[in-house]
Amino acid sequence: MTVNRRFTLAARPQGLPKDSDFLLTQDIVPPLQEGEFLIRNHYASIDPAIRGWLEPGGNYMPPVPIGDAVRASTIGVVELSRHPDFTAGQWVMGLNKVEDYSIGRGDGFTQPIDVDAVPSPTAYLSVAGAVGLTAWFGVEDVMQPAAGQTVLVSGAAGAVGSLVGQLAKRRGARVVGIAGGAEKCARLIDRYGFDQAIDYRGKDVEALSADIAAACPDGVHFVYENVGGACLDAALLNLAQGALVVICGLISEYNSAPQGARNIWQLLVKTATMRGYLISQYLDRFPEGVTAMAKLAGEGAIVYDEHVEDGIDNALPAMLRLFDGSNQGKMILKLI
Numbered sequence: 337m338t339v340n341r342r343f344t345l346a347a348r349p350q351g352l353p354k355d356s357d358f359l360l361t362q363d364i365v366p367p368l369q370e371g372e373f374l375i376r377n378h379y380a381s382i383d384p385a386i387r388g389w390l391e392p393g394g395n396y397m398p399p400v401p402i403g404d405a406v407r408a409s410t411i412g413v414v415e416l417s418r419h420p421d422f423t424a425g426q427w428v429m430g431l432n433k434v435e436d437y438s439i440g441r442g443d444g445f446t447q448p449i450d451v452d453a454v455p456s457p458t459a460y461l462s463v464a465g466a467v468g469l470t471a472w473f474g475v476e477d478v479m480q481p482a483a484g485q486t487v488l489v490s491g492a493a494g495a496v497g498s499l500v501g502q503l504a505k506r507r508g509a510r511v512v513g514i515a516g517g518a519e520k521c522a523r524l525i526d527r528y529g530f531d532q533a534i535d536y537r538g539k540d541v542e543a544l545s546a547d548i549a550a551a552c553p554d555g556v557h558f559v560y561e562n563v564g565g566a567c568l569d570a571a572l573l574n575l576a577q578g579a580l581v582v583i584c585g586l587i588s589e590y591n592s593a594p595q596g597a598r599n600i601w602q603l604l605v606k607t608a609t610m611r612g613y614l615i616s617q618y619l620d621r622f623p624e625g626v627t628a629m630a631k632l633a634g635e636g637a638i639v640y641d642e643h644v645e646d647g648i649d650n651a652l653p654a655m656l657r658l659f660d661g662s663n664q665g666k667m668i669l670k671l672i
């Protein structure tokens with residue numbers, strides 16, 4: 337009998353998630369059916385997107401049902417298999433749940449991973465995982481910035497933002513990052529190689545816009561938006577002609593009613609484009625992105641940071657760190 341601890345949704349959060357919205361439940365893993373395999377999850381990826389999956393309407397994925405474990409990408413090891421393509425002992429990654437054990441069915445969501453190709457298996461949740469691929473395709477396919485152009489990244493010291501900045505720099509662009517606090521701003525320059533950093537804390541749209549104008553005197557050719565709210569409104573006031581605004585995330589609105597971008601008239605003035613971008617659009621090109629990002633990280637051509645919290649009991653505190661900015665890199669929960 338194998339016991340499965342699960343971080344279970346008890347109630348839909350109103351605003352910031354709190355203790356009473358979740359329960360740590362225990363189930364018994366059911367016997368495997370033909371075509372199934374049992375994954376012992378080692379690490380779960382704690383992503384801002386999870387907050388949207390807890391809403392009654394979900395976001396780009398259906399809502400997590402109340403009483404079910406919270407959905408998350410995980411990496412783990414196959415313990416038992418009744419599937420022809422998966423064998424015991426094999427490392428896999430997939431869209432599973434925050435739980436000790438998940439059952440895989442080989443339906444495309446779970447893929448084998450080569451843990452020898454990366455410094456640590458957790459790289460498949462960070463630099464060579466969804467956040468790394470979000471940065472890779474966002475820069476190399478969606479934006480394709482070049483020398484002489486300026487990229488403005490919000491949430492710049494985070495998992496996606498720090499990689500976006502480095503990849504854009506590699507293409508020769510000038511890169512300006514927006515982050516919370518002096519320490520993160522220093523890290524943008526010293527560790528991630530951004531050209532300039534702007535601290536958004538305590539600033540309204542006018543003050544932020546003035547900072548962006550000073551850092552980007554020729555205007556911003558690409559906005560890589562992870563935050564929304566005042567950051568987005570200030571960025572819109574500083575567009576170069578024909579700019580592209582890529583909406584990757586709007587984390588400032590995930591726990592509250594949407595603020596809305598108030599300066600979209602600037603799209604007209606600057607004949608600019610604003611578009612949404614989801615990494616799931618690139619599912620069929622994931623292997624290409626994994627190879628590219630693992631190679632760059634392996635060569636030390638890009639750096640990445642992981643913030644690992646220990647134990648399923650810490651699932652909620654780990655999630656909350658994404659919203660108070662106390663995560664120092666890709667937020668990962670260690671399950672074993």
Ligand SMILES: NC(=O)c1ccc[n+]([C@@H]2O[C@H](COP(=O)([O-])OP(=O)(O)OC[C@H]3O[C@@H](n4cnc5c(N)ncnc54)[C@H](OP(=O)(O)O)[C@@H]3O)[C@@H](O)[C@H]2O)c1
Pocket residue numbers: 383384385466467470491492493494495496497514515516517520562563583584585586587588589613614615616657658659660661662663665666667
């Ligand atoms: N489109 C896609 O396919 C896709 C895929 C992955 C992630 N995303 C999005 O990318 C963004 C970053 O995700 P991540 O996984 O890399 O997380 P992360 O940036 O590592 O962590 C979240 C960071 O957001 C910042 N933040 C939180 N609340 C904020 C607020 N109210 N105002 C300003 N900044 C705030 C905090 O940094 P500070 O300390 O700087 O405030 C925090 O550290 C999120 O919006 C996420 O939804 C999109």
